[in-house]
Every structure is written in C-alpha cells, then in structure tokens.
Amino acid sequence: MTLTAAIHDPRADPEPDGWADFTARCKLHAVWDYGLMRLEAWMSRNPAVLGVVRDGDRIAAAATVLICRPRRARYADAPTRRKARLRPRWAEVYTPWLSGYPAVVFDPDLTGEGRRAAVREFERAVLRHVGPGLLGIAYRAVYRDMVSSMTGPLRRTWRNDPTSVLPNEWPNEDGWLAGLSKERRTSIRRYARKIDRDPTLEVREGWGRTDTDPYEVAALINSHRARLGRPRTDPRTEVAGVFLAEFLRRPDVRLLTYRDADGTLLAVNTLLDHPTSTVLQHWAARPPAEGGRHNLYFDCYLRCVRHLVSAGRAELTSGRGLMDVKASLGFRARELHTVAVPRPSVGRR
Incomplete structure (x- = not known):
C-alpha cells in the first residue's frame, strides 16, 4: 500500500x-x-x-x-x-x-x-x-x-460533550411514543392535536423544496444561534442564504416550516436523509416574546421520528445540545x- x-x-x-x-x-x-x-x-x-x-x-x-x-x-x-x-x-x-x-x-x-x-x-x-x-x-x-x-x-x-442518537426500534411512531414517560407521551400527543387544529398556523414539509426563501430561513437560523450564544471556540460562520438555496433543493434534504396567519416564519427544521443515519440538523424558532409559538420543537421531533420509522432508517441523530430534553424523547448519548x-x-x- x-x-x-x-x-x-x-x-x-x-x-x-x-x-x-x-x-x-x-x-x-x-x-x-x-x-x-x-x-x-x-x-x-x-x-x-x-x-x-x-x-x-x-x-x-x-x-x-x-x-x-x-x-x-x-x-x-x-x-x-x-x-x-x-x-x-x-x-x-x-x-x-x-x-x-x-x-x-x-x-x-x-x-x-x-x-x-x-x-x-x-x-x-x-x-x-x-x-x-x-x-x-x-x-x-x-x-x-x-x-x-x-x-x-x-x-x-x-x-x-456527546451527541444524541435515537436507534430505530419500533414498527411505527406509536411504538416510540409508548416507550416514553406518560407525561411526555401525553404532552406530545396534545401538542400535535393542538397544532393540527390551529387555523392560524401553517405547517409544511417536503423534500427538495423550492417554495421558501432561503435567505429568510438563514436569517431565522442565525438569529436563533445568536440568541443561544455562540461558543468562543466555534469556528463556523453564519449560515448563508446562497448556500441554503442549493442545499434545500436536494432530494435528500427535508425542510419543515411553521408560519402564522400573516406568513411570518415561526420555526424551521432541516432533516438530512441517509440510508442508515438520518440527521435532525437545523432547528430554529422565534421566541414567544417575538410572536413565536410554544412546543413546536416537540412537534418537529414527532415528524422526524415518523420519517425514521416509516423509511426504516437505523437511527436519528440530533446534535449535542439539550441532552436532558432529548433523553426524555428516547435519545441516547454517543461518545x-x-x-x-x-x-x-x-x-x-
């Protein structure tokens, strides 16, 4: 060699x-x-x-x-x-x-x-x-x-800090929900019903979407990251709209958007499909003080798990933050x- x-x-x-x-x-x-x-x-x-x-x-x-x-x-x-x-x-x-x-x-x-x-x-x-x-x-x-x-x-x-991983061990989303605590399971189902019945909330998801302004998505992601605080050692630059314009149109990238009645973008998620290890990548949301909605985060996870089990992927990963919250959703730590x-x-x- x-x-x-x-x-x-x-x-x-x-x-x-x-x-x-x-x-x-x-x-x-x-x-x-x-x-x-x-x-x-x-x-x-x-x-x-x-x-x-x-x-x-x-x-x-x-x-x-x-x-x-x-x-x-x-x-x-x-x-x-x-x-x-x-x-x-x-x-x-x-x-x-x-x-x-x-x-x-x-x-x-x-x-x-x-x-x-x-x-x-x-x-x-x-x-x-x-x-x-x-x-x-x-x-x-x-x-x-x-x-x-x-x-x-x-x-x-x-x-x-470890990353979070959810192994796919269920035939459907109900199997995943059944493994959660009663309190978490009940709250996720309640949030999902409330979101589905809300006439002032538009939820759209799809692979390779071209119907959303990538610069609007980038602005929300960057403001969300700035609000949470950027680690001093983070070498990354802000997400660029021109990058998302190409990234979001890929057939293996799903964009999930939440908008209110006047069209304001409230929250976004990007999901990267993969034969084995699907990635819950970006999540960004407006805070309630700026017109955002509570509990969209958990609805996003429900939709990602729904794809995980329906597509038969081996695992869903979700990054390194909020490990306690993710543990309540069944995620495990990967060293x-x-x-x-x-x-x-x-x-x-």
Missing part, C-alpha cells in the same frame, strides 16, 4: 477524481457534496478545504478541514493569495453543519495501521498547504473507535472525543 495525500480547496480546485464514487461507497451525508462545500467555503471566515488520501488512484480516506486564524473577524483571503503562509493558523478537522459526526472518513477496507498511515499523510498535506504558520491540528467529534488512529507522542485526547496535535507532532507517529 502506497498512500499519498493532497489538499483540495473547493473555491479554486475541481472536484477530486473519484470523489463521487468515494462518497457513495462510504455513504456520506449531503454536506460532503463538493459543490456545497464550494459555496460554504466562499461564504466562510474559516474556509473548509478537503483532504484526500489515495492508495494509488483509489481514495482511501478524506477529511474536511477548517483553516482558522486567531482573532480575525473578516472573511478569508482569496485562495490564490499565498503571502500569508507565515501568519499563525490552526486546522480544525470538523464538518461545519454535521457536528455530531467525525470529519475524517476512512474507506471501509482501510483498517488498523492503514488508517494510522492515512492520518499521517493527511497531516503532512495540511502542513504543506498551510505552511510554517501552522500551529497544530484539532480533530473534533471523533468516535471512540477512531481515536487510536490519531493518537501519538505529544498529542492530547479528551472527551467532548465523542477531541484529539489535539501540536505542531511538532504533525505528520509524525
């Missing part, structure tokens, strides 16, 4: 050869689409690049990497500018809008020492791409069984780790 690695900047580089085959083989989610990565990178302050490791001509591993700059609020330089290579930067191996999943993907046939060798080649490619200003690499949201592929001398590993690699250890094992 002879491994080589290269970094592809979606803003400037064409899609890597064999990328479509790799994403299909590894069953990657919609956010790994190279065209979507290009839009996201152009609208980002810390643009993501794609690391690709090959065994000959075949892609053996890949990773999305955010190239981050300390204390700089403006957008990144154009990809053709190379004079900043001495400026301090670090690399976050992280998928911006899929935070509960690793940003490193290995071919199913690559195991053990092959994975460790792929990580080593990937890190060397990141160093070549960023230059001598690279401070280090942080692998976020790493599954426990992947940690050993990234550990080594000088490297630190710690456990992150995640961070592996921090200081500059002297990059590319060395």
Whole structure:
C-alpha cells in the first residue's frame, strides 16, 4: 500500500477524481457534496478545504478541514493569495453543519495501521498547504473507535460533550411514543392535536423544496444561534442564504416550516436523509416574546421520528445540545472525543 495525500480547496480546485464514487461507497451525508462545500467555503471566515488520501488512484480516506486564524473577524483571503503562509493558523478537522459526526472518513477496507498511515499523510498535506504558520491540528467529534488512529507522542485526547442518537426500534411512531414517560407521551400527543387544529398556523414539509426563501430561513437560523450564544471556540460562520438555496433543493434534504396567519416564519427544521443515519440538523424558532409559538420543537421531533420509522432508517441523530430534553424523547448519548496535535507532532507517529 502506497498512500499519498493532497489538499483540495473547493473555491479554486475541481472536484477530486473519484470523489463521487468515494462518497457513495462510504455513504456520506449531503454536506460532503463538493459543490456545497464550494459555496460554504466562499461564504466562510474559516474556509473548509478537503483532504484526500489515495492508495494509488483509489481514495482511501478524506477529511474536511477548517483553516482558522486567531482573532480575525473578516472573511478569508482569496485562495490564490499565498503571502500569508507565515501568519499563525490552526486546522480544525470538523464538518461545519454535521457536528455530531467525525470529519475524517476512512474507506471501509482501510483498517488498523492503514488508517494510522492515512492520518499521517493527511497531516503532512495540511502542513504543506498551510505552511510554517501552522500551529497544530484539532480533530473534533471523533468516535471512540477512531481515536487510536490519531493518537501519538505529544498529542492530547479528551472527551467532548456527546451527541444524541435515537436507534430505530419500533414498527411505527406509536411504538416510540409508548416507550416514553406518560407525561411526555401525553404532552406530545396534545401538542400535535393542538397544532393540527390551529387555523392560524401553517405547517409544511417536503423534500427538495423550492417554495421558501432561503435567505429568510438563514436569517431565522442565525438569529436563533445568536440568541443561544455562540461558543468562543466555534469556528463556523453564519449560515448563508446562497448556500441554503442549493442545499434545500436536494432530494435528500427535508425542510419543515411553521408560519402564522400573516406568513411570518415561526420555526424551521432541516432533516438530512441517509440510508442508515438520518440527521435532525437545523432547528430554529422565534421566541414567544417575538410572536413565536410554544412546543413546536416537540412537534418537529414527532415528524422526524415518523420519517425514521416509516423509511426504516437505523437511527436519528440530533446534535449535542439539550441532552436532558432529548433523553426524555428516547435519545441516547454517543461518545465523542477531541484529539489535539501540536505542531511538532504533525505528520509524525
């Protein structure tokens, strides 16, 4: 096995050869689409690049990497500018809008020492791409069984907040409801009846929707995130309407919207379909003080579980927040780790 690695900047580089085959083989989610990565990178302050490791001509591993700059609020330089290579930067191996999943993907046939060798080649490619200003690499949201592929001398590993996972164990939504506490089960059914009977509330959901203004959706998502508070270490930029314009029209992305009688957008949810691991991705809502409605959140979860069981998917994931609330809905915690690699250890094992 002879491994080589290269970094592809979606803003400037064409899609890597064999990328479509790799994403299909590894069953990657919609956010790994190279065209979507290009839009996201152009609208980002810390643009993501794609690391690709090959065994000959075949892609053996890949990773999305955010190239981050300390204390700089403006957008990144154009990809053709190379004079900043001495400026301090670090690399976050992280998928911006899929935070509960690793940003490193290995071919199913690559195991053990092959994975460790792929990580080593990937890190060397990141160093070549960023230059001598690279401070280090942080692998976020790493599954426990992947940690050993990234550990080594000088490297630190710690456990992150877990992500939430609902295994599909029922033939229908009633089976899911039956497993909840009586109080939670009763309240969800009551909310659903109230929403269905409310003539002032319009609820619409569909795959590949083009009937909603993506900039309106982006504004609600961003205001919701701002209200909850953004962690100081969050490397992501606000969701861009131009990104959602392409993202929401995909046949594997469902948009759920709630509007009041005058058409005001009250809440939105995006659901990413997948052969096994469906993702309850964005949720955003107006607070009641600004005209929002109570308990739309639980109606959204009911609709997502309804798809989970009707489509026969293996699990539904829902990110890393509100774990107590999600536990009351049957979700379990999936362990995640961070592996921090200081500059002297990059590319060395």
